[in-house]
Amino acid sequence: MATISDVARKAGVSTATVSRALNGKSTVDPALVARVRAAAAELGYHPNGLARNLRRQETAVLALIISDVENPFFTSIARGVEDVAQTAGYSVVLCNSDESADKERRYIDVALQERVAGVVLSPTDVSSSIERLRQRGTPVVAVDRPLAESTSDQVLVDTRLAACEATGHLITAGYRRIGCVTGPAGVRTADDRLAGYRDALEAAGVGLRLESRAEYRASGGRQATRELLTESPDALLVANSAMAIGALEALGAAGLRPGRDVGVVAFDDVPWATLIDPPLTVVAQPAYEIGTEAAKLLLARIADPSLPPAATTLGARLIERGSSRRG
């Protein structure tokens, strides 16, 4: 409630002096600084960030719009973004688009209205509504999934290659009826992982393709796996950790044991991967690093909008555990 003029009055100085004193500007009499500080403390004065930002025409806030708060992959990204932003004096507001283009648009509107300094976004769609951000000149960096315009900053994972390697690993282990459980068509990572799977089969001359798509959720994984099971696969590549839960449940329900009856590799190294029996072989994506990298890119662009667009691609690594051993 207390404003800068209240403090000024109490300290017996002008608002300008209060502003300068509180913002540590070079030239202010130490005695006055003390008086101002005391007055501010006494009044419980907190500068009004709204007014300040309006005046300064900038906000020390970054928006992070992700497609699923409950997915550990995205929360790791969030930590990465936050850690970097924090040390640079920025706050991060996390928004959950929930894989819905509509919510994404709403949050982008909010970001626009609140004049955030920049946006980190995992786009639900290539043709995401970042058009508006561009127009306004708000810096954006895409993570996990690319944007159509190659003119924006992006931090991606070479997920197609990773899927190819993972599938190759299954082939090397001796599996031949390998199924791929992936996300919805149109979701770039889902498409890429499927493509990588196909790459590997082709490279190895394996003709049989067993593919099934569903939502990037446990329920989706369960359903897609059940469908695939009618084709008696001897191994499964699962494109997402949430789906992996459903896939493993479906396998269990069918009396099939990972690593003995069916080889399994899943994307994302979840903390419980080593708790199941046998432990789950995974494709570990550098989620935290994606976050830090994205934040750095964003801060750099905020500092200098004329920078050429940077597209970082990080690698994923296969962690072999028991579930992909040949039964």
Added chain:
Amino acid sequence: MATISDVARKAGVSTATVSRALNGKSTVDPALVARVRAAAAELGYHPNGLARNLRRQETAVLALIISDVENPFFTSIARGVEDVAQTAGYSVVLCNSDESADKERRYIDVALQERVAGVVLSPTDVSSSIERLRQRGTPVVAVDRPLAESTSDQVLVDTRLAACEATGHLITAGYRRIGCVTGPAGVRTADDRLAGYRDALEAAGVGLRLESRAEYRASGGRQATRELLTESPDALLVANSAMAIGALEALGAAGLRPGRDVGVVAFDDVPWATLIDPPLTVVAQPAYEIGTEAAKLLLARIADPSLPPAATTLGARLIERGSSRRG
């Protein structure tokens, strides 16, 4: 970049009319509304939320400060808060205090500066720095952990009772050397769960207490469990799902199997609970509901600050699975 006056000029009206037209105020000539809309669209005009909020002296933003973004329990709360807030036209910004009183204070400062409409907080400490929020009159509701002042809104879980029931369940199953792995002293949920454990032992006349505390993390659970193992417990109550991961790892490393060699019950119903063998018996907390309840309380208080403080306590429920069967 385009401001309201740009739109006004283009539409050939005053800024007042633009404002009224765009905000759907009662009395504006439909023809003008159309002209204004067109001009706004053409200019790619987005109202400046900063200026608007400054003028209106209010923000449609809620801050949610939680102690761990990577904990599914808290992300479920986040979803709950968000879903309710969303339908009421509020945005939610998520902040990660990371179990650090310092970060918490920083985020509270940000919330104060940005003049958010209200705060949902899982306090790192009873004597949390919400003092400042109170002073400013910013509504707060505490979740998961109580605040010292009973004068604030809170949404809690009767976690002591739940721990007591869970321990009772182990006793009923025939276990007698039951250990409790809980979080740091001072963290209210950790203390409460320990207290519930003791309640149950006492009620059943079991004299042997095996207690071990550590950080609410996998590494903490691992360490605490390892310590407890020197006492040859025949069962374990684990106070948190992150710790459960560490505890299960420690058990495995010692060649002990849950449900056969050692009965296990853990707090929080994680999605992978049914994937391990045997499935994990858990105390399921109504996390999503905590979030929705907290948001409703907060919105109610924002609407009417004179409301008497409400303290909701929700129940948790024990889900019996294989890990707590007597071996």
Added chain:
DNA sequence: TTGTAGGCGTTATCAT
């Protein structure tokens, strides 16, 4: 070194 004053973009009050 300090004070005065103007303006950031909106909305609301008061005229018209």
Added chain:
DNA sequence: ATGATAACGCCTACAA
């Protein structure tokens, strides 16, 4: 029904 204008609280030339 519409327009001029005064705030909202802060920062920063510019003046003293």
